[in-house]
Amino acid sequence: MPEFLRTQVMVILPEALLAVFAMAVLLLDLVVKRKGILAALTIGAAVCGFFALSGTGGGGSAWGGMFIADGYGFFFKIIFLASLVLSVLVSSRYLIEEDINHGEYYALMLFSTIGMMVMASAGDLITLYLGLELMSLCLYVLSGFIRGSLRSNEAAIKYFMLGSFASALLLFGISLTYGLTGTTAIDGVAKYIAAHGLAGNPVLAFATVLYVSAFGFKIAAVPFHMWAPDVYEGAPTPVTAFMSVGPKAAGFAVIGRVLLVALSQMSFEWTGLVIALSIMSMAAGNILAIAQTNIKRMLAYSSIAHAGYALLGIIALSPEGLASTLSYLFIYAFMNIGAFTVVTLLTTKGVKAEDLKEYVGLSKTHPFLAALMLIFMFSLTGIPPTAGFIGKFYLFTAAIKAGYTWLAVVAVVMSAISAYFYLRVVMYMYMKEPEGEVKLERSYGARLALGVTALAVLVIGMMPAGLVEFARSAIAGFRG
C-alpha cells in the first residue's frame, strides 16, 4: 500500500474495521444457526474498534479534510461504542423472546454506529450528511424490526417520515451555506464567513434556522420531538435504549461541529433559538412525563428533557460548557441504558412489562433489580451520590459562569419537577405490596449490562474527576 494511502486508511481504521465486521456478520448469518455468535462478533467488533481508536486517537484529518480524527470525535466514539456493546448485550435474549432473532439486526446496529462515528468526525458537510443518513436509515429499519407488531410498524413509519423531512431541511441548509460561501468544508465555511463579514446575512440566518431544526429533530428537542414518544414506545426495547443514547449524542456531536465551528460567527443568531429549544424541551419533557403510565413513554419524555439540559452546555459558548455537555452525554448513556435494561429484563414471552403497575412491589419479588432501578432513577433525577448529579452540576455551573443564571434556575426547577415521576417508580417498587408473580428474562448479557451501567453510574458519581478531565482534554484542540 502506498504511504499516502496508508496514513489515510489508518485514520479511518476504527470505522473501516466496524464495516468489515458488519459485512462478516451479514455473511455469517447465512450459515450460523445460533445468533448469539453474531452478538459476540458484534461486541468483538466494538472492542476492536475501541483498540483501533485508542491507537489512532489524535490522528488528525484525512481524505482532504473530509474526516477529522480529533479528541472531540474520540470522546463521542467512546460513547457510541459503549452504547453499542451495552445494547447488544441486552438484545440477544430479547430477540429470542420477541421471535425476531435475525442476524441482520446486529449488522444494522454496526452500520448505524459507523454512521454516528462518521458524524462525530465529519470535517465536511457532505460527509456529515452521509453519516447522518447511514445512521438514520439503520434506525428506521431497527425500530420497525418486530414486523408482526403494529406498534413497531407505526414507530418505524413515524420515525421515517419525520426523519426524512428533517434531513430535507438539513440539506436545504447545506445548499444555502454552499451557495453563500462556495465551500462545504466546515472550517472553510467558518473562514469565509469571518473573512467576508457574512455574519448577519439573512440567508445564512435562514440556513442556521434550518440546521437548528434538523438537529433538533435528531436530538428530540421540543418542538421537534413529536416522533419520540411513539417511536420509543413502539420500537423493540433494546433498540429504544440504543436510539435514546447514540443518535442523541451524535446529534450533539454535529451541533458542536456545525454551530460551534462552521457558524461560530453566527452565534448571536442561533443562541436565541437554542435557548428557546432548551427551555421548551425541559418544560414540556418533564411536565408531559408526569402524565405517562407506560414506562417507555415516560422515559421518552425524560429523554426529551435531558436533551434540554445538555443544550445548556452549548448555549454557554465556552470550552467549559462544551466539556460539561460531553460528560453529561457520557453519563446519560449509562443511566438511560441501565433503566431500559431493567425494562427489558421484565419482558418475557407474551408479557410486556411496560405499564408502571408492573413495577408494584418489585422490591419484594426482586430486591436486587429494584435496587438497581432505584440507582438509575436517582441518577436520572440528579440526586447525589449518583453520576446524574455530577453531570447536572457541571452543566448548571457552566451556564451560570456564562451569565445564564436565570436559565440555570429554570433547569433546577424543572429537575425538581422531574423528581415526581422518577421517584414515583421508586415508590411503586418499594412502598406497595406485590400483586403477583413477576418473571424475569433469563439473560446473562442483560445482567452483565446492568452491572456495568450501575457500576459506572456509582463510580462516576463518587469519583467524577477522571471523566471531567477526559472531557476537558477531548476538547482541548477543538474550537476552530
Add this chain to the structure above:
Amino acid sequence: MNPVPLQGYIWLSLALFMTGVFGFLTRRSIILMFLSIEVMLNAVNLSLVAFSHFLNDLRGQVLVLFVITVAASEAAIGLAILVSLFRNRATAQIDKISEMKG
C-alpha cells in the same frame, strides 16, 4: 453567460421546496407525504446545481449525486416499512394509525 440570474433559480427552488412542505404538512396519505419529501429533495438539488453553475465549482453537483443515492435508499426503506405496515393493517393514512397515545 447565463441571461437568467441566480435569483431566478433560487426562487424557483424555494417555490418547489415550499410546495413540498405544504404537501407534507397537509396530506393524509403516507404515499403523498413521501412524494412531498421527494419534491423537497428535488428543490434542494435544483438549488445545488444552480449554485454549482454560478460558483464554477463541481461540489454542488457531487452533493446532488449523493442526494439522489440517498433518496433511492430512503425510497426503498420507506416503501418497505409501508409494506410491512400494510400487511398488519390495511391502511396508508397517517391519522388512522394511532395505536399509541399519550
Add this chain to the structure above:
Amino acid sequence: MNPYLFGYLAAAIVGLSAVALTRKNPVHAVLLMIVMFFHLAVLYLGLGAEFLAAVQIIVYAGAIMVLFLFVIMMLNIKEEIEGERFTGGWPLGISLASGLFLLLIIMTGNVLPGQQGIYTAQVIASQTDTKALGSVLYTQYIFPFELASLVLLVAVVGAIVLAKKKLR
C-alpha cells in the same frame, strides 16, 4: 438559458408538483411527478450538468418512481380515493408554506455567490461534464463515495428485512 424557456420550465415545474401533490389518486400523482422530473432534467442541461440530467431521468423517474408505482399497486387504492385528501390542519399548512415563501423571497433578494471555483463553463466544456465530475468524485470525494456504498447496502438489507414475506 433562454429566459422564455426558463419561464416555461419554472411554471411547469411548480405547477406540475402542486397538481401532483393535491391528487387523490396516488398513481396520477406519481405520473405527474415523472413529467416534472423531465422538466427538471432540461433545467439541469441548461445549467451545464448533463450527467445529472441523465441521472435524474434514469434514477429518479426510472427507478424511484417506478418503485412507488409497484408499492401503490399493493396498497388499498380505494381508501385513498374515497377518503379525505387533507388533514384538518390544511389552512395552517398552506399559510405557513406561502408565508415562509414570501419571507424567503424577500430575504434572498441578494444572494451573492461565494468563493469562485476553477470549473468554469469553458473548463467543463473542454473535458465534458461527466469526466470533470468523475475526476472530482473519485479523488476529492472518494471517502463520501465509499460511505454512499454503505448507505446503499443498508437500504438493500433493510428493505429485505422489512418487506420479505418470510425471513427463514
